[in-house]
């Protein structure tokens with residue numbers, strides 16, 4: 042049985058400043074993420090999938106309600122997002138992950154540019170993703186709303202190793218409508234060590 046917990050952030054609300062301001066983080070984690078968590082618990086309560094890992098739930102999500110899809114997605118996606126960021130995260134990919142990025146995209150900069158493009162072109166609310174596809178190769182994609190690439194409904198499916206929230210609630214206080222500026226600054230706080238861990242697990 043999986044227990045669905047609501048975790049504190051792995052750092053203080055102001056730890057990602059100036060890239061993401063403390064007020065945004067407080068509202069994002071304490072209100073938006075909390076609401077997804079609470080609504081997910083309500084949606085899964087009487088469902089036979091209750092207690093299953095989120096990955097299992099997502100593999101069958103096309104047969105489930107919109108409430109479960111949106112809130113299970115919101116709960117998972119935000120947990121992922123908090124963990125792929127860290128204060129002073131401006132290290133760089135290395136090892137097997139760097140090799141894979143170079144062979145897939147040509148360079149880290151080209152990978153970042155493609156990721157930014159996916160984030161900018163995601164119309165309305167959603168997420169930009171770097172994933173390990175079912176073929177074991179890296180790919181960049183985006184999903185609308187709180188969908189993610191683990192869902193059987195996703196156009197491009199795979200295991201997320203780096204996801205960026207491009208909902209306005211993630212950046213509007215500081216960046217207003219300038220989503221590209223948020224996506225550019227965001228690399229400063231990416232926790233590449235954690236991304237490398239997710240890459241290793243996804244390719245094991």
Ligand SMILES: [Fe+2]
Nearest residue numbers: 073206208211
């Ligand atoms: Fe969000």
